[in-house]
Amino acid sequence: MCVIILVLNLICLKKKERKQPNQQYAMQKQRMMKIITNFQSKSKRKNNNNKTSKLNSHFIVFKNFIKNKIKQKNNKTTKHNKLDITVQHNSKTRKKL
Known part of the structure; x- marks a missing residue:
């Protein structure tokens, strides 16, 4: 659920970035990507079930x-x-x- 929300936010940020490129959007996008990669690595560690x-x-x-x-x-x-x-x-x- 959390990952879906993060991915949707990332898509919205990409659309906003196309309309008006801004460093603020780029920084937000980087933060979102870090959160998603951290979540994926945690889920990979938990996948021993x-x-x-x-x-x-x-x-x-x-x-x-x-x-x-x-x-x-x-x-x-x-x-x-x-x-x-x-x-x-x-x-x-x-x-x-």
Whole structure:
């Protein structure tokens, strides 16, 4: 919520700066950018909770899924065979889809 407000304020400042360039607007913009970057770095430190780790693991699984599919497309010997796509899970067991 806080970041959304800061970003909206930053957009308003950019519009005002286009209309009449002023050093005051530039200083306000710099302050807003510092606040946003500080907030983002704090949130990155807090991202060690389960939700983000689950999202990251799902992303890795999806990435591996795509890599396997590309490998099979490039492999000419399995071109006529059924697709055999395996996905690696956190428990390091492999399951066929």
